[in-house]
Amino acid sequence: MLGAWCSAHSTGVTPRQCSRGVRYRLRARSTAGPPGPRGAGAMGKQLGIVVVGCGGISNCHTAALARIPEVKLIASVDIDEARAKDFVHRYGFETHAADLGAVLGRDDVDAVVVTTANDTHAPLSVKALEAGKHVLVQKPMALTLAEADVMIATANRANRKLMVSFFEFFHPAFRRAKEIVDQGLIGDVFFFKAIMAWYMPSMTAWRFDPKISGGGILMDGHVHHIAYFQWLLGDPPVESVYSEFGALNSTAAVEDTGVTLIRTAKAIAEISGSNRLLEPNAQSGRYFKEWIEIFGSRGTIHIDPTERPSLRVYIEGNELRESLGGGWIAPRLEPSPPLERAYSNHFNPDENPWVDEHRHFVDCCINDKPVVSDGYFGRKVLEILMAGYRSHAEGRKIRLPLVAAGAPR
Incomplete structure (x- = not known):
């Protein structure tokens, strides 16, 4: 499905463009990319949505959904009914409940957004899919490959969309970088490097319980860049995974x-990070930084969504006028709608990915289009994560694909 989606949104630009041609393609605003149509009534229909889980990250999802005219917020669901009720007042849901089953029978519910603790992603998604609802689920989609397989099979039987949330795909800088790679402007990508530096000692308790979270920085942070690496290069087969990690600056169980x-x-990715790093963010004042470098045979891309410019590109021999010095240029980005309640406020205000991500999901559900990150893609990312944990446990490189959940070939 990922390949079908990419083909359907191809820019039609051939690779290996001459340097004079580069100028136009980096300056022009591309129509390719994940987001669906913008503007009130663009789709002409409404999608009735339930949000299950009213914790921190749920605010990103729900604030974005509330900005989309084609969305009707039906119910907020949380085992803490007070939190569910608060979402009614905050975002305008029609009702609230303490159990997802209490609202799945409603005919006006078309889709469920699952933003609960990691160990509940699979069972809640399956429950919604079995009820004939589309599902957008937070990463990771599940804690085991067996759970992911059940989710995929259920979505196929129900003929419903199953999308795994990877918001970087919809950030203007990340999206523009993929367009540049797809156009062949930096040549063949052979090395990808990503670092996530944040400091969250006060995270919710379940994140420190491996039975609930599935793990720490690998499951919660590396997952984003693993997904982006795969999407950036067209979901290539992964040959092997090697991981080293530990609780080096805390006493946490993850x-x-x-x-x-x-x-x-054809490429190697080095993905690293820590949730105990004191790296300040000029945009929010919080300790959060993120860097991605993409190295090709003819150039380099640098992404930092916490800085301006958030995207810098170097192309060998380019003649671009938007020079930052030293041959670097800053391509123009299509701005994204800001969110007043954005949980991830470390992004530049006009480069927030959440509205575009949810607009894409809504558009795919209403108009029966393939989603950018379906269950098969989410499973691939989970398989890489599982291989990483096994690699650390056994102190060796793990080859993919895994024969079964947790079993190396």
């Missing part, structure tokens, strides 16, 4: 710091 190496036939 890892706070780590590095993962991913090898494909």
Whole structure:
């Protein structure tokens, strides 16, 4: 499905463009990319949505949904009914409930957004899919490959959309970088490097319980960049995974710091980070920083969504006028709608990915289009995560694909 989606949204630009041609393609605003149509009534229909889980990240999802005219907020659901009720007042849901089953029988419910603790992603998604509802689920989609397989099979039987949330796909800088790679402007990508630096000692308790969270920085942080690496390069087969991590700056039961190496036939990814780093963010004042570097045979891309410009590109021999010095240029980005209640306020205000992500999901549900990150793609990312944990446990490189959940080939 990922390949079908990419083909359907192809820019039609051939690779290996000459340097004079680069100028136009980096300056022009591209129509390719994940977001669906913008503007009130663009789709002409409404999608009735239930949000289950009213914790921190739920605010990003719900604030975005509330900005989309084609969305009707039916019910907020949380085992803490007071939190569910608060979402009614905050975002305008029609009703609230303490159990998802209490609202799944409603005919006006078309889709469910699952933003609960990691260990409940699979059972809640399956429950919604079995009731004939589309599902958008927070990453990771599940804690085991077996759970992911059940989710995929259920979505197929129900003929409903199953999308795993990877918001970087919809950030203007990340999206523009993929367009540049797809156009072949930096040549063949052979090395990808990503670092996530944040400091969250006060995270909700379940994140420190491996039975609930599934893990620490690898499951909660590296997952974003693993997904982006795969999407950026068109979901290439992964040959091997090697990970090292540990609780190096805390006494938590899950890892706070780590590095993962991913090898494909033509590229290597080095993904590292920690949730215990004191790296200030000028945009929000919080401790959160993120860097991505994409190295190709003809150039380099640098992404930092916490800075301006958030995207810098170097192309060998380019003649671009938007120079930052030293040959670097800053391509123009299509701005995204800001969110007043954005939980992830470390992004630049006009480069928030959440509205575009949910607009894409709504558009795909209403108009029966393939989603950018379906269950198969989410499972692929989960398989890489599982290989990373096994690699650390056994102190060796793990080859993919895994024969079964947790079993190396």
